Amino acid sequence: MKNIGQILRELRESKGLLLREVGAELSLDPTLLSKIERNDRMPTKEQAKSLSDFYGDKKNEVIIAWLSDKLVYEVQDEDLGLAAMKVAEQKIEYLKTQKTK
Amino acid sequence: MKNIGQILRELRESKGLLLREVGAELSLDPTLLSKIERNDRMPTKEQAKSLSDFYGDKKNEVIIAWLSDKLVYEVQDEDLGLAAMKVAEQKIEYLKTQKTK
DNA sequence: TTATATTAGCCAAATATTGTCAAGTCAAAA
């Protein structure tokens, strides 16, 4: 159950790349990427997208980690967070059935 | 599976109150409350709190609807939204076990 | 019609997020 930062750091290191190398490739300031990998900054949607593309495999894993981290952040200090999460799940499932109509 | 706006409107109408009456009670501009009840604006945490307090019963229901709506909003047009939601749930459950230590 | 309730549009103020720079730490190489 990894967070987006961990995943990105592991992916980068597994390829032996430097922050500045990935940064150059994606026009992303290396210090910003550093923050992202330490979960100090949340990547924007575009950043998450281009990072997941860049690392090729595990695209969905990256996006899911990013999205789920945002969700956790949203309810992190709410007593009813978990309950709300379950309701939200049902709402999404319901919306899905609606869309197919 | 109601959204926050529906719930608030139903609660208000069930008590026969006007937007301006509830607004006056909570120092909330009636036009803002109108937007909230139509899901045009998301109430702030404080507004959600004071509204749930105001309506007394169903406090948790109001808060859960509010939080879950925010969560749904966060992933609404993401293909992986539901998958991310499930991961987020696990992350929260994990964080809970950590806190009790 | 007139009065009252609600909704819609708009925009300024407040708040939050983002990108970037300069300075800092740390470890390994020279």
Add this chain to the structure above:
DNA sequence: TTTTGACTTGACAATATTTGGCTAATATAA
């Protein structure tokens, strides 16, 4: 020990988003 290179940190300006609330429009009912 000094230097080098990779990364981290803190601060701040630029941007973007959210919020509150005004005025005007619309609806509903007497």
